[in-house]
Amino acid sequence: MxxxxxxxxxxxxxxxxxxxxxxxxxxxxxxxxxxxxxxxxxxxxxxxxxxxxxxxxxxxxxxxxxxxxxxxxxxxxxxxxxxxxxxxxxxxxxxxxxxxxxxxxxxxxxxxxxxxxxxxxxxxxxxxxxxxxxxxxxxxxxxxxxxxxxxxxxxxxxxxxxxxxxxxxxxxxxKNPPKSVIRLRSFGLPESEIDRLLESLWNNPHLSLGLRVLSPRHTEIRIAGDSHATFQAKETASRLMGDHLYSTNGEELEEVLGRLLRQQGKSIATAESCTGGMISHTITNVPGSSDYMLEALVTYSNEAKEQLLGVSHKTLLDHGAVSRETAEERVKGLRRVSGADCCAAVTGIAGPGGGTPQKPVGLVFAGFYVDNKCWVREYRFSGSRLEIKQLTTMSVLNEIRLKLEKNP
Amino acid sequence: MxxxxxxxxxxxxxxxxxxxxxxxxxxxxxxxxxxxxxxxxxxxxxxxxxxxxxxxxxxxxxxxxxxxxxxxxxxxxxxxxxxxxxxxxxxxxxxxxxxxxxxxxxxxxxxxxxxxxxxxxxxxxxxxxxxxxxxxxxxxxxxxxxxxxxxxxxxxxxxxxxxxxxxxxxxxxxKNPPKSVIRLRSFGLPESEIDRLLESLWNNPHLSLGLRVLSPRHTEIRIAGDSHATFQAKETASRLMGDHLYSTNGEELEEVLGRLLRQQGKSIATAESCTGGMISHTITNVPGSSDYMLEALVTYSNEAKEQLLGVSHKTLLDHGAVSRETAEERVKGLRRVSGADCCAAVTGIAGPGGGTPQKPVGLVFAGFYVDNKCWVREYRFSGSRLEIKQLTTMSVLNEIRLKLEKNP
CATH class of the missing domain: 3.40.980.10 (MoaB/Mog-like domain)
Incomplete structure (x- = not known):
């Protein structure tokens, strides 16, 4: 047979x-x-x-x-x-x-x-x-x-x-085991775009590919074949998918981030609102994460935001809780109270209610503080409440991963 | 046909x-x-x-x-x-x-x-x-x-x-639609125990039952039949399953809790360690939860625990971070800083590392403060890191749900 x-x-x-x-x-x-x-x-x-x-x-x-x-x-x-x-x-x-x-x-x-x-x-x-x-x-x-x-x-x-x-x-x-199996993981690209980018791999008769969607824009690509063909496939995928590829050995994003923090001897802290604790929950799914995870402050009411992170009443009045300015003040406040080497502070509208034409559901600002540099990203997501929480969580973890990977 | x-x-x-x-x-x-x-x-x-x-x-x-x-x-x-x-x-x-x-x-x-x-x-x-x-x-x-x-x-x-x-x-x-379909949701009982408790319903030829395990000890029971038979089934299940049954209309535990908080005009806050933000993440999966959710303090390092919640250095030294005493001080500290009507503070060992013979993986203490009453529960869970986080999260939400349901 x-x-x-x-x-x-x-x-x-x-x-x-x-x-x-x-x-x-x-x-x-x-x-x-x-x-x-x-x-x-x-x-x-x-x-x-x-x-x-x-x-x-x-x-x-x-x-x-x-x-x-x-x-x-x-x-x-x-x-x-x-x-x-x-x-x-x-x-x-x-x-x-x-x-x-x-x-x-x-x-x-x-x-x-x-x-x-x-x-x-x-x-x-x-x-x-x-x-x-x-x-x-x-x-x-x-x-x-x-x-x-x-x-x-x-x-x-x-x-x-x-x-x-x-x-x-x-x-x-x-038994006829494939010589080599690799698992690539990607965040940020829709499935159809990955399909299109990897067309040459799908058409390669020496490779067998499988795509698995883990959450919105978060995908695992399994590639089996002989070791030469899978090695080449990994190179090709890395080149085509760039920063979207966060691991080539099946590691979860929070594991990659944890490994980088540990290697660089850095600690991390988060300040969350629309994610409600999901970023911290994800970071702490990794065994041993207490070595680098210091704290998360989930500030849901405006009062708590001001008290815990020292966001000025004026900023909240002038720009609102969901704004670039508030995200920046929050991440600076988080750095002050936590002393963590890497800080991320998010503020956004997870929906389904609470959106306006100026600030629609899915609008999220994330402030980052890593290696004494501070910056803010603006995201416009769509999907259910849980999907917007997932997209925000993955985007924040990925942003810090990219920053740490670029360190010498 | x-x-x-x-x-x-x-x-x-x-x-x-x-x-x-x-x-x-x-x-x-x-x-x-x-x-x-x-x-x-x-x-x-x-x-x-x-x-x-x-x-x-x-x-x-x-x-x-x-x-x-x-x-x-x-x-x-x-x-x-x-x-x-x-x-x-x-x-x-x-x-x-x-x-x-x-x-x-x-x-x-x-x-x-x-x-x-x-x-x-x-x-x-x-x-x-x-x-x-x-x-x-x-x-x-x-x-x-x-x-x-x-x-x-x-x-x-x-x-x-x-x-x-x-x-x-x-x-x-x-088409021959069942006259009535009800969805019961239960937390705390293993599937085999639910099977045994509901034996009379399984054997009732006028009912069709289906069990769905949602997470460890968390189960949905779907019962279809004519309206008289399903009404009786609901009564029977409520009597046999008691406090383990948290909803009879398919509502999630966090939705039931949110409804109770809203009805009683109460706010909530959490202090988390081993759950890493999962309790707060779950509470805030409900749209509109910003009306009652004030804040969550995820204190992963001992230093953060002391600072944010005012847990005394002596308590941590004498009893350790995972102890009844620390859980009690943490929930009192949370009440002080948040002013929330309902407070829950957990401390535990999610594993797989960090356990000792005296304090094994799965040991969790949760301190509660509701309506000016303070108490501590000790849990001994088993399972993977994620399962222990899930069991802790559901147990905490369920404890507060039960307390609020018993209010006049």
Whole structure:
């Protein structure tokens, strides 16, 4: 078999009644791509035995590997085991060693064992049980002729914890891992513009590209291929995307910024209004950020703005809270009270209310103070309240990143 | 046809290479459920004509309504139109009125019209074009015998904007909307515990339930049925889930809290350390929150903690920054500097580093000041850094919500 392929069957009514979106398929696809196995199709089916049997038949007919996730819990709605056994034409059998593992797991969680838990130790004859390090539902792997079928739990955390073992257990001759995978991250460009800029890479038969939008104007570009081709792709993308490319190794913007602050021995502080604390929340998502993050002052009322940062009453009266002048006074005030090496102070209108023709929703001023230099940027964003908060947060982090990267 | 069913086919390599998770299926499922049409299955297939044709054949054989999303853009990878026409056995035809709509849309976006855009005006013979209010790709609806097939764009924002028209256009005799749908929201209980508590509702044949986990211990429960049964379900759930149930109309916790603050004419302020601004960020996600949110002080370094909130050097030395005593001094300091009616001050260890046997990762103290009463809560959370931040944020908002709800 020169190009083994895979199919995913996600089982559960919750995937078909709008309760949740299926994230397991993408997780499985990423794990399989690491070893060069591509997904041919995926399906979501209801908790009904005949539906699962039909889907399994369709999948094993076409794909070398079928991954069925969900429906292996202890309740009567969990029918994946029965359906897989029926589709493969083998009986279910009780496996004492699986039952011991399930009992041990229940004990550590302080859950009393019940008769229905025993059901989880029934797996198709000839199958190998797969350990679940974070839950009680065991997985299983069955071979039939040159095909392999794997059953995994539907709980994303449990599935994720088991994928490594599944991939390791697959026949070595199926695997053809890409020589090199790089992850570029970009902020500031719309998806269509990235598409256009990277046209030559899309058309390169030696590369496989994937775009993932993380938040507005914030994108991850995954490039797989041999090491020479991906190295060239990285150079090309860096040249074409310039300052918009903030990392070439999958690092988050707040991680890049944290690394720069740490390398240069600098501290940071923020003063926020329209972002409501989101900039500080993002900076502090990085473990160890207390080494450089000093403080954030979220001043929502005008009174708090004046008191904490010493913005003059006259500036607020003459120019308003959302103005270039207020942003500048705020960042200077922040520098004074925090003593941080890098300071950013924002003021803006996140909407949906509060806009005027002169100062529309999405207008944001950000004052910066880095290395004894002070400057103000004006942004005009559009989108929902949360999108304007996200755009402001990313723009502020990116501005400081660029300034620090240009340091000798 | 007494019970019309539907199937979704999502087209696009990006859904099968791990780039993105498919959120369109859940969106379509929710829209169809509003009129009582249930999804039988969904599929994701690659941008290959034969794959789309096979999937469409499978779907129209089994489902009354087939929704194909994705693959209707202008590029050569967009093959849904051709595949649908082939599966239905009808030719594609150029529709001048569709072309006019596409040109008008391109013009408003300032995009020059290209020959390949014309492709988007080719739809299967006999189909009705569906307007796209937020993009250039038009949809289409085709009838074949007693079956209906709909083509929609794969961009979630565009698909969402078009679903209302699609549902309105479906035959009235297919529709059997549930008399009543309620959305309960709960914080503090694990999913398995909610499952167990609501067992009688799951077993009630007059109700249809769906659980959606929003973040750790934070869950939405959707209950559909006739108005009597859902009213009773709401009463039952309220009784069984008690204080864990924070809304019965789909309101977010920060919206409930904002409504209570507004009704009681109260203001709020936070002092944060381990949450890094996330509590304030969450409070200010609500439009108009500047009416009650005064300020947040995110004090990450010990120095900042002492300065801004007047925590005594002795308390920090004797008990440490993460302690009941520091939490209490911080909330009293916050009350002093902010004058807010409701104050919350947290201090804790979000991890993954920084834990000790005495003060492990996940230990959080929160001091509260509401209506001239001051108290401290101790939490012991587990999970990733972000999960501990989320659990702390929700716990703090919920504590103040409960206090305000108990006011006369």
């Amino acid at each position: 020169s190009h083994p392929t895979a199919a995913v069957i996600a089982v559960g009514n919750e995937l078909l009644n709008g309760s949740i979106a299926d994230t397991n398929t993408a997780e499985i696809a990423r794990a399989l791509q690491e070893v060069g196995i591509e997904l041919l199709f995926s399906m979501a089916v209801r908790d009904e035995k005949s539906e699962i049997v039909n889907a399994v038949n369709l999948a094993i007919e076409r794909a070398s590997l079928t991954v069925v996730c969900g429906g292996i819990g202890p309740t009567k709605d969990d029918l994946t085991r029965e359906a897989v056994a029926e589709a493969l034409g083998v009986p279910l059998e009780f496996r004492p060693e699986a039952w011991e593992a399930i009992k041990a797991r229940l004990k550590t969680r302080g859950v009393a064992e019940r008769e229905d838990h025993k059901k989880q130790a029934m797996i198709p004859k000839g199958a190998t049980p797969l350990k679940n390090p974070v839950g009680s539902a065991l997985g299983a792997m069955v071979k039939k002729d040159d095909r392999i079928l794997v059953m995994l739990p539907g709980v994303p955390k449990e599935l994720k914890a088991m994928l490594g073992e599944v991939v390791a257990t697959l026949p070595e001759e199926w | 007494s019970h019309p069913t539907a199937a979704v086919i999502a087209v696009g390599n990006e859904l099968l290479n791990g780039s993105i998770a498919d959120t369109n299926t859940a969106e379509i499922a929710r829209a169809l459920q509003e009129v009582g049409i249930e999804l039988l299955f969904s599929m994701a297939v690659r941008d290959e004509k034969s794959e789309i044709v096979n999937a469409v054949n499978l779907a129209i054989e089994r489902a009354s309504l087939t929704v194909v999303c994705g693959g209707i853009g202008p590029t050569k990878d967009d093959l849904t139109r051709e595949a649908v026409a082939e599966a239905l056995g009808v030719p594609l035809e150029f529709r001048p009125e569709a072309w006019e709509a596409i040109k008008a849309r391109l013009k408003t976006r300032g995009v020059a019209e290209r020959e390949d855009h014309k492709k988007q005006a080719m739809i299967p013979k006999g189909a009705t074009p569906l307007k796209n209010p937020v993009g250039s790709a038009l949809g289409a609806m085709v009838k074949k015998d007693d079956r209906i097939l709909v083509m929609l764009p794969g961009v979630p924002k565009e698909l969402k904007a078009m679903l209302g028209e699609v549902v309105a256009t479906l035959p009235e005799e297919w």
